[in-house]
Amino acid sequence: MTIDDAARDSPRGGPRELLRLVSSGAAVSRADLARLSGLSPSTVSLRVEALISEGLLRETGDGKSRGGRRPRQLAVPTGDALVGAIDLGAHHARLGTLDLTGRVVEVRSRPIRIEDGPEAVLGALLDEVAALAPRPAAPVPGQRGGATAGGLRGIGIGIPGPVHFDTGRIVSPSRMPGWNGFDVRAFCAERTDVPVVVDNDANLMALGEHRSTHPELDHAVYVKAGTGIGAGVISGRRLHRGAQGSAGDISHCRVVADPGPLCSCGNTGCLEAVASGAALVAALREQGVPVENLSGVMRLIDDGDRHATALARRAGRSIGEILAVVVNFFNPQVVAIGGRLAECEPLLASMRATLYERCLPLATQALLIERVVAGPDVGIMGAAQLVIDRIVDPG
Ligand SMILES: [Zn+2]
Secondary structure, eight states: OOHHHHHHHHHTTTTTHHHHHHHSSSSSSSHHHHHOOOOOOHHHHHHHHHHHTTSSSSEEEEEEOSSSSSSSEEOOSSSSSEEEEEESSSSEEEEEEEETTSSSEEEEEEEGGGGHHHHHHHHHHHHHHHHHOOOOOOOOOOOHHHHHSSSEEEEOOOESSSSSSTTTTEOOTTTOHHHHHHHBBHHHHTOOOOOOOOOOOEHHHHHHHHHHHOOOOOOEEEEESSSSEEEEEETTEEOOOTTTOOOTTTTOBSSSSOOOOBBBTTTBBBHHHHHHHHHHHEEEEEEOOOOOOOHHHHHHHHHTTTHHHHHHHHHHHHHHHHHHHHHHHHSSSSSESSSGGGGGGHHHHHHHHHHHHHHOOHTTTTEEEEOOOTTTHHHHHHHHHHHHHHOOOOO
């Protein structure tokens, strides 16, 4: 690895970081970038030139002069260069376009039937995303960055199940009949000529929330608790996927001894079988409470139903027990919970209490335990970041 490769891989001062400094408004010139990143002016210039030729940065009119030549200002091009994003859920998909700063330009929500299978579901969503973005602009001779600046630059897709990140293949998802082994990337490559990046929904939530809420923190864990349960891990400001892309998948960690409820994976006592939205629905039905879906469970909890509330508390404790192991092992600065169950106060309270009870004081001393605050677009924000990262740093 050369020195430059090492610097590029480092989140601080890498092209990604420079882009973030400009898109957040913290830096408007090469001089700002050198000051904020700690890089030498010549290194900043080289990286800025590369980002300009990629169409990821552009130079705007002149900045304020402090005597001598007026500095050129830097900006992230907005407008015709877009990234497409699809965040697939169990019953709904959110899709949209974002600009190269990661800001949402257009967003829609669609009911889907996951059981219709990957070709039908993804085919329709891909067509819709492609229709949202204009065709790439023709290269303008003499205009820097013009050749690659316009149109759709890539599509990021979030899947509510395990994804082998390097191949873009779905591996043994629960509640996604007909999707096991499906090669999302190959399917998309036949339908679009822009790069497609696929990851699981918890990783995308982690990326979207980290970049928008806590980009300054190095180590973070984000739990997505909805119909299923998963987590995304940020280590050294980067998404940590592990060897196959399964890092953070806490759904089949065991929380109760046999005989626990049978899980979709064939084991018993898994976190997902005890604490997911699907588990709460199943447990209430078993107690004779006629509840249709997770929304029904949430309504019962809001109404103070004691069975539903007790189950939510137990779910929170179970999530807290697994997270306590994660926190002791990984020592993050923040643990945030998102997804539908994050709105459930009794669950959140018992998760928090269990974390404090079971963690080393050193690990919880400065630990932030929060709700994910990026809102319903967090998944498509993460999906777009994935694409932007790929464009900035094709590595
Ligand atoms: Zn399981």
